[in-house]
Amino acid sequence: MAWKLPSLNRRAFLKTAGYGGAGLGLLTPIGQLAGKSGPEQTTDADDTSYSICNFCSSLCNLKVTSQTRNGVKRITKLAGNPHSTLNRGKICARGQSGLRQTYDTDRLKTPLIRVEGSKRGEWAFRAASWEEAWQYIDAKAKKAEIQPYEWTMVGGWTSCVFYMSWAVPFAMANAIPNIIASPMQHCVTTGHIGTDMVTGNFNIHDEVLPDYDNAKYILFVANNSSIGAVSTCRMVRFATGRKRGAKVVALDPRRSETAAKADEWLAIRPGTDLDFMLAMLKVMMDEGYYDALFLKQHSNMPFLLYRDSDGEWQPLTDAEGRPRVLSEGSERLYSLPAYSNRNGSDVEGNPVDPALRAPDGFEVDGKPVVTVFQAQLAELEGRTPEWAAKSTGIDAETIRRIAFEFGTTRPAIVDPGWHGARYQNMMMLRRVQAMIQMLTGGIDKKGGWIMSGEFHHKAARMIEAREKGEPAGPPFAALAGMPFAKFVVETFSDGNNFPHGRPGWAWAYSDQERAAGREYVALPVMADTGLKESVEGTLQWNGEPYRTRAVLINAANPVRHYYPDSRWKEILGHPDMELVVAIDVLPADTTLWADVILPNSSYLERDEPALYGNGVNHDLALTTRYAAIDPLYDTEETPDILLRMSNIISGSEYGLLQWVEKLTGLPAEAVKERYAQKRTQMEHGAFSAACREVYFEQTAKRLHTTPEAIDQTLRERGIYQEQDREALLEHAAMPRKLPLPSESGRVEFFAPLFHALRQGGNRLPNFNVLGGHIAAECRPDTPMDMPLAGDEFYFTYGKTPTVSYASTNSNNPVLAAINQFKREIYGGVWIHPDRAEALGIRTGDRLQLRNTATGQQTEGDAYVTRLIRRDALFIHSSFGSENPKLTRAYGFGTATSKLIPYRVEPVVAGFRSQEFTIKVSRLDQVAATDPTRSANVLTPHPSPLPEGEGESVRFANDSIGGVA
Amino acid sequence: MTRYAMVIDLNTCVGCNACMAACAMENQTPVWKNKWRTYVHDKEIGSGEDVHRRFFPRLCNHCDNPPCLSVCPTGATYKLDNGIVKVDEALCMGCRACAMACPYDARLEVTHDDVETGREFYGEAYRRSRPSMDKCTFCDHRLEQGLQPACVETCVGSARQFGDLDDPNDPVAQMVARGVARPLMPHLGTRPNVYYIDDLKRRG
Amino acid sequence: MDVTMSYTTQTVWTWWIAVYLYLGGLGAATLVVTFLTDMYLKNHRALVLWGAFSGIAMLSIGSLMLFIHLLDPLAVLHVINPLVLFRQPHSWIAWGTQFIIWMMWWGLFYALPYLVQSERARRVPLLGAVLRLKVMTRLSNRCCLRFHKTIGWLATINGIGVAVYTGLLLQSFPAVALWHNPGVPLLFTVSAFSTALAYLLLLLNLVIKNEEDYYIKVFYERTDTMLIAGELVILFSFFHYMAAGNESAFRSAQLLWQDMGWLIGFIGLGLIVPFLLELKGVIKGWASRLPIVTASVLVLAGGYLLRHYFMYAGVYAHPW
Numbered sequence A: 001m002a003w004k005l006p007s008l009n010r011r012a013f014l015k016t017a018g019y020g021g022a023g024l025g026l027l028t029p030i031g032q033l034a035g036k037s038g039p040e041q042t043t044d045a046d047d048t049s050y051s052i053c054n055f056c057s058s059l060c061n062l063k064v065t066s067q068t069r070n071g072v073k074r075i076t077k078l079a080g081n082p083h084s085t086l087n088r089g090k091i092c093a094r095g096q097s098g099l100r101q102t103y104d105t106d107r108l109k110t111p112l113i114r115v116e117g118s119k120r121g122e123w124a125f126r127a128a129s130w131e132e133a134w135q136y137i138d139a140k141a142k143k144a145e146i147q148p149y150e151w152t153m154v155g156g157w158t159s160c161v162f163y164m165s166w167a168v169p170f171a172m173a174n175a176i177p178n179i180i181a182s183p184m185q186h187c188v189t190t191g192h193i194g195t196d197m198v199t200g201n202f203n204i205h206d207e208v209l210p211d212y213d214n215a216k217y218i219l220f221v222a223n224n225s226s227i228g229a230v231s232t233c234r235m236v237r238f239a240t241g242r243k244r245g246a247k248v249v250a251l252d253p254r255r256s257e258t259a260a261k262a263d264e265w266l267a268i269r270p271g272t273d274l275d276f277m278l279a280m281l282k283v284m285m286d287e288g289y290y291d292a293l294f295l296k297q298h299s300n301m302p303f304l305l306y307r308d309s310d311g312e313w314q315p316l317t318d319a320e321g322r323p324r325v326l327s328e329g330s331e332r333l334y335s336l337p338a339y340s341n342r343n344g345s346d347v348e349g350n351p352v353d354p355a356l357r358a359p360d361g362f363e364v365d366g367k368p369v370v371t372v373f374q375a376q377l378a379e380l381e382g383r384t385p386e387w388a389a390k391s392t393g394i395d396a397e398t399i400r401r402i403a404f405e406f407g408t409t410r411p412a413i414v415d416p417g418w419h420g421a422r423y424q425n426m427m428m429l430r431r432v433q434a435m436i437q438m439l440t441g442g443i444d445k446k447g448g449w450i451m452s453g454e455f456h457h458k459a460a461r462m463i464e465a466r467e468k469g470e471p472a473g474p475p476f477a478a479l480a481g482m483p484f485a486k487f488v489v490e491t492f493s494d495g496n497n498f499p500h501g502r503p504g505w506a507w508a509y510s511d512q513e514r515a516a517g518r519e520y521v522a523l524p525v526m527a528d529t530g531l532k533e534s535v536e537g538t539l540q541w542n543g544e545p546y547r548t549r550a551v552l553i554n555a556a557n558p559v560r561h562y563y564p565d566s567r568w569k570e571i572l573g574h575p576d577m578e579l580v581v582a583i584d585v586l587p588a589d590t591t592l593w594a595d596v597i598l599p600n601s602s603y604l605e606r607d608e609p610a611l612y613g614n615g616v617n618h619d620l621a622l623t624t625r626y627a628a629i630d631p632l633y634d635t636e637e638t639p640d641i642l643l644r645m646s647n648i649i650s651g652s653e654y655g656l657l658q659w660v661e662k663l664t665g666l667p668a669e670a671v672k673e674r675y676a677q678k679r680t681q682m683e684h685g686a687f688s689a690a691c692r693e694v695y696f697e698q699t700a701k702r703l704h705t706t707p708e709a710i711d712q713t714l715r716e717r718g719i720y721q722e723q724d725r726e727a728l729l730e731h732a733a734m735p736r737k738l739p740l741p742s743e744s745g746r747v748e749f750f751a752p753l754f755h756a757l758r759q760g761g762n763r764l765p766n767f768n769v770l771g772g773h774i775a776a777e778c779r780p781d782t783p784m785d786m787p788l789a790g791d792e793f794y795f796t797y798g799k800t801p802t803v804s805y806a807s808t809n810s811n812n813p814v815l816a817a818i819n820q821f822k823r824e825i826y827g828g829v830w831i832h833p834d835r836a837e838a839l840g841i842r843t844g845d846r847l848q849l850r851n852t853a854t855g856q857q858t859e860g861d862a863y864v865t866r867l868i869r870r871d872a873l874f875i876h877s878s879f880g881s882e883n884p885k886l887t888r889a890y891g892f893g894t895a896t897s898k899l900i901p902y903r904v905e906p907v908v909a910g911f912r913s914q915e916f917t918i919k920v921s922r923l924d925q926v927a928a929t930d931p932t933r934s935a936n937v938l939t940p941h942p943s944p945l946p947e948g949e950g951e952s953v954r955f956a957n958d959s960i961g962g963v964a
Numbered sequence B: 001m002t003r004y005a006m007v008i009d010l011n012t013c014v015g016c017n018a019c020m021a022a023c024a025m026e027n028q029t030p031v032w033k034n035k036w037r038t039y040v041h042d043k044e045i046g047s048g049e050d051v052h053r054r055f056f057p058r059l060c061n062h063c064d065n066p067p068c069l070s071v072c073p074t075g076a077t078y079k080l081d082n083g084i085v086k087v088d089e090a091l092c093m094g095c096r097a098c099a100m101a102c103p104y105d106a107r108l109e110v111t112h113d114d115v116e117t118g119r120e121f122y123g124e125a126y127r128r129s130r131p132s133m134d135k136c137t138f139c140d141h142r143l144e145q146g147l148q149p150a151c152v153e154t155c156v157g158s159a160r161q162f163g164d165l166d167d168p169n170d171p172v173a174q175m176v177a178r179g180v181a182r183p184l185m186p187h188l189g190t191r192p193n194v195y196y197i198d199d200l201k202r203r204g
Numbered sequence C: 001m002d003v004t005m006s007y008t009t010q011t012v013w014t015w016w017i018a019v020y021l022y023l024g025g026l027g028a029a030t031l032v033v034t035f036l037t038d039m040y041l042k043n044h045r046a047l048v049l050w051g052a053f054s055g056i057a058m059l060s061i062g063s064l065m066l067f068i069h070l071l072d073p074l075a076v077l078h079v080i081n082p083l084v085l086f087r088q089p090h091s092w093i094a095w096g097t098q099f100i101i102w103m104m105w106w107g108l109f110y111a112l113p114y115l116v117q118s119e120r121a122r123r124v125p126l127l128g129a130v131l132r133l134k135v136m137t138r139l140s141n142r143c144c145l146r147f148h149k150t151i152g153w154l155a156t157i158n159g160i161g162v163a164v165y166t167g168l169l170l171q172s173f174p175a176v177a178l179w180h181n182p183g184v185p186l187l188f189t190v191s192a193f194s195t196a197l198a199y200l201l202l203l204l205n206l207v208i209k210n211e212e213d214y215y216i217k218v219f220y221e222r223t224d225t226m227l228i229a230g231e232l233v234i235l236f237s238f239f240h241y242m243a244a245g246n247e248s249a250f251r252s253a254q255l256l257w258q259d260m261g262w263l264i265g266f267i268g269l270g271l272i273v274p275f276l277l278e279l280k281g282v283i284k285g286w287a288s289r290l291p292i293v294t295a296s297v298l299v300l301a302g303g304y305l306l307r308h309y310f311m312y313a314g315v316y317a318h319p320w
């Protein structure tokens, strides 16, 4: 039937109406009578400003639209900044919903002080003025005589990325050697250091952006939200690559968003990726699927090694400690420069063709000597696809084929990975992935891993200074890569850097444990290991107790983000804990445990104190935030809070300014002057604004322009482009043009960092100088391929496309609604139907989950799906908020921090957050037998959205099931 | 003439929901009761071990032969020359016949209560003053400014593409003409203008 | 596109629309039958007054159902304006609304002379005052009586329009096979007249109770028997159409033909039982009124169930 009977359509009707049939005209007034008003009435012009998203460390560039109506300016829309080559004008669901954080009715609107007589964890706060809050903190600090080293700072990625230049100087100025940074044990140190040990490029938040656009083969290993679910700058590139026909393979025990876009989904057994990668590395090295020229020229593969009397690998060096190599086809030894990007000529300038293999039985001074290449191959002895097939559950043929495809397709990318943690072998996994990538020579090259513009820029300057023998300059501005990591380690591990002589408690704790002959963490960089002990008074330093009695938390939520939550509740709720100050924008679960909550303005309400690099963008560009509206509430800026806190802790503000200058180069005098001016004009944010002005001026000088010109460009485009990637790579491609910021300047298969640590006595397999095997230990002394009990599962988790970490944006009304729409998938416990059936579990059933190792328990709702391996459970790690003040997030989903025990690996205290198994049962069945079952468990909370408003919203109540 | 159309490439939709959020913010939809102009479904398909996960975005198809329009008694539903099907909030009485007629479940209702909540939620910037049925407009207010629809602009997978079927050089028109992109349920005779690129073909 | 479908029913138009469709069809058919009876079978004031006013009441209640569920009741003005037919000639609701409105007017005009003459009506407080107005008498005599047949036919045409419209409305929803077929207007029209006859039989048996109306009753019973038989035949063909139809139809069939409310409630008690009762009445006659009254009540209840189940069993096939 044609529904379009011959008729006037509305347009035609309106036209004829103009000729005025009285009757037709009758219709119009009805509209007016009905109070018609459409978008047409909006005559006010929209305002555009530019900013940076604050929902994850992908740091997308934003275009912010606001509208003024009836004198009220309101943000109406966020979009990707179209001028940005980072996120290419796009932003994810979190980015889009960002403006609702500012307008979230649950926001922190004034400082809050815990009422007398209440306990931490109860949410009993009274609104206070800023002065009251400062006085309260001051009085408390004085009364309890809190020493600088008794303070601990906890910072989330926001404070890392945007305020590191104030937070670290704050620590130094106030002699606080203790900083815990949220991203470290989860991603930056556990995962990235693995990668960085090969490429040398450590930075605080990921510095490699693979060139998916141009890749022909892409292999994803244990990652999802870093790509498809979603890191926008990566996803936009990946989408292009896929459209252009790249073959995509994903290793993931479940069909994640990213794995859903793969041509081949390899549902690997959790914790065994390293086995897969080692087998792949072996096949590639055995079969010659590598770029030999690149390895010879730009890596330490040809460097010679021997085993010392302990059986430890030692580099064969000349008298001056320079690496030695053999030239192809001869047995002559050549010394190469200690720091260089190429191996093509020796220290005397003789051309060398470094051999990847020493002849069989080659000896120097009676010791058998081999190349790193050979040592690595020996390390891979027995790591065949057949061996890996056993643990990974992926057949040997497939592993061999993937190695072949990857090794023979150029350009190919194995994604470096982002979130680390999970297993003690994760750092090694990321390291072996980097080795595989380096075998193809795919670094700083079209279709390979490309380092960020900012990183190139810094590294180039650092190398230039090094070559000239000049001092590098303020470390934050001048140190790139591993030297920066080293700087951080040296600063906090050495008590001599502080007037009180104490290193951070994490380092003191490592020393104590080591002295006691117990397992200890070698490099607890900004980690939480030892905090609990220092709070409880069991940590000694030089024979004295080393206590933590005050905590300053900025933009971090350890109760949800660290493991287990009970540990953090004990720490923050400890009777000896004198003062907990939290800076946040929303009543996060951790703020429940504070004494004072200081409200920060939201990212859309603030100008930032600095210009920033453009994240992982290949192009070199500057950007910053412009406040789209004035702060809605009585909120303050981070640098200003730190300034005031300096006053309280060390009685001086100027110390902070000086340390900022020392570390970043921002001139203290100029800032001081500007601040004196601004504070007479502004109630809040004067210090921040002062820093910003000086920062603009300083940058203008470097760029030979004016601050006004930078400001104008940024106001018009949000991005100040300095150089595009082609130009950068032409002179700064590493290691082809410049040395890498690694120890040797080359790509490092043999790891000098671990070599040094082994020399210092760290001999666990975690400190292997080469790529080697480390097993995941989910059950004591039981290999991963041994059968599990009928109700037992490996535990896996991952992030949700609509939530950042387990952050407060699960409370964002738009995101919360999407989470409700997909609540089974996002909020549920994924379980395979074959296993579920055997346990009598159906989608929606309330489950009890129990950690078999520790007995930790929590609950969840079953989501039965074939998108997960039979031996694994999966939950999204974004939920489980316990603060009822987060009205939309409260009670949704399952908190990982209730299941994960405190267990860390020995290198950087990375969380072994999946190294256990879980037993599952239906709650009604447990409840019948065990009356104590729900201690420490959230009671399910009615959803804030109407019941039955779900997936098929209109038709929610009567779905007749789909047909596959 | 311009004839707008959208092509959705299921091969690169990652189910990120950015389009849902973008549309909601752009068009001030009643998110508080989980009503959207566009949805992205997350489906498990295939049998046995051959299991896939498909993300399936959907929205109004701006049918050339829209049953929602032919059933509309008030004339609130109308079609622009460029093919966009719209609802005039002043004319609509909210009988919901259009929702019943639409085979693509593309309509949502905005009630009196929603208008009030909307005023609180979107504040001064809230544009609506009457309740009515609502639906995707292909963001024609943005098209007029030379912008792409909000969902298309932000689509991180570039899964959503927008174009003009009457422009032979438009990639969208070409994909449609070549039959790479195909409409949903064409047998119903609605002649939809949202086309999909299959994701199962590629997997073979 | 290779798609995987999901099948779902709707919660947009639920019982209140079923009531609207039911009372619309019933009310309109009641008016039609009353007037035709009055015009061609027997001049019958009581029947006209009862039939017309209850018919109008049913139409009003039905329309009220629709009205109170509107998102923006004020905007209903756009459909009440008859010019809507020029703008939206393809919209059955537009036609239906006009049919209903005009049906009520013509019904009122047709019944007015009887009302004006009715002593009882003139004694009703407010109504009586209105009826005693001169205009009323003039209107009644000069217009209504003069064009009585014309008005009767106008009412009849509009009434049939309303009854058919209730089916056409559903037919205009193309996604649902159960609705989108020419059998629906037919089924709804037959059902409308069948329920109207049942309703009038109730009136004649319980309210008007006039021995002289025996022939009318027999005529109504006979007609109703045939209509019910017709309905059963249409349903039988529906069953076959759905069982071998597309997925939407097939799923609706699954919903309907496995539902006791539909099978026993509607087909059994709403059609077959009254059919047998009336058949016996027609062939042999009944000693008491009870069987026919029972049959009528069952037919009326069945008529609602038909609409109710039709609304709920419409299955949309969604390719996601």
Ligand SMILES: Nc1nc2c(c(=O)[nH]1)N[C@H]1C(S)=C(S)[C@@H](COP(=O)(O)OP(=O)(O)OC[C@H]3O[C@@H](n4cnc5c(=O)[nH]c(N)nc54)[C@H](O)[C@@H]3O)O[C@H]1N2
Pocket (backbone or CB within 6 Å): A054, A055, A155, A156, A157, A158, A182, A183, A186, A187, A419, A554, A555, A556, A557, A558, A560, A561, A562, A583, A584, A585, A586, A588, A589, A600, A601, A602, A603, A798, A799, A804, A805, A806, A807, A808, A809, A877, A878, A879, A896, A897
């Ligand atoms: N359960 C769980 N834990 C995790 C992860 C996970 O996915 N799930 N991911 C891990 C990883 S990889 C990382 S990097 C870390 C990240 O951990 P964090 O860096 O701590 O992450 P966020 O949730 O972004 O930030 C924490 C707090 O910052 C607040 N906040 C947001 N915006 C602002 C602001 O503008 N100013 C201030 N002062 N506060 C603000 C939020 O309300 C929140 O309470 O988490 C790790 N832990």
Ligand SMILES: Nc1nc2c(c(=O)[nH]1)N[C@H]1C(S)=C(S)[C@@H](COP(=O)(O)OP(=O)(O)OC[C@H]3O[C@@H](n4cnc5c(=O)[nH]c(N)nc54)[C@H](O)[C@@H]3O)O[C@H]1N2
Pocket (backbone or CB within 6 Å): A056, A057, A058, A157, A183, A186, A187, A221, A222, A223, A224, A225, A226, A227, A229, A230, A231, A251, A252, A253, A254, A256, A268, A269, A270, A271, A272, A273, A417, A418, A419, A420, A422, A796, A797, A798, A799, A800, A801, A802, A803, A804, A805, A806, A874, A914
């Ligand atoms: N939506 C969203 N995106 C984000 C962030 C966010 O908070 N939210 N945060 C950003 C930050 S700071 C980080 S660190 C990155 C993190 O990004 P990713 O490192 O990609 O982290 P997840 O999304 O947690 O991805 C983990 C995937 O690994 C799978 N997995 C779990 N165990 C194993 C295993 O043993 N083997 C294999 N092969 N796979 C396994 C899980 O199923 C999941 O799909 O995301 C960034 N992007």
Ligand code: SF4
Pocket (backbone or CB within 6 Å): A053, A054, A055, A056, A057, A058, A059, A060, A087, A090, A091, A092, A093, A094, A095, A096, A230, A231, A232, A233
């Ligand atoms: S990926 Fe999303 S949340 Fe992260 S910065 Fe970009 S827009 Fe924001």
Ligand code: SF4
Pocket (backbone or CB within 6 Å): B059, B060, B061, B062, B063, B066, B067, B068, B069, B085, B101, B102, B103, B104, B105, B106, B107, B135, B190
């Ligand atoms: S998709 Fe539905 S609402 Fe959109 S034009 Fe077609 S019938 Fe109308």
Ligand code: SF4
Pocket (backbone or CB within 6 Å): B068, B071, B072, B073, B074, B075, B076, B077, B087, B091, B092, B093, B094, B095, B096, B097, B098, B099, B132, B133
């Ligand atoms: S709800 Fe509004 S747009 Fe839809 S058919 Fe009714 S009057 Fe038309």
Ligand code: SF4
Pocket (backbone or CB within 6 Å): B022, B023, B024, B026, B027, B037, B038, B059, B135, B136, B137, B138, B139, B149, B150, B151, B152
């Ligand atoms: S085109 Fe505009 S209105 Fe339609 S779904 Fe996309 S964003 Fe929403």
Ligand code: SF4
Pocket (backbone or CB within 6 Å): B012, B013, B014, B015, B016, B017, B018, B019, B020, B040, B055, B057, B151, B154, B155, B156, B157, B158, B159, B160
């Ligand atoms: S924004 Fe694009 S990729 Fe994301 S869910 Fe929507 S259509 Fe898919």
Ligand SMILES: [Mo]
Pocket (backbone or CB within 6 Å): A183, A186, A187, A188, A418, A419
């Ligand atoms: Mo992270």
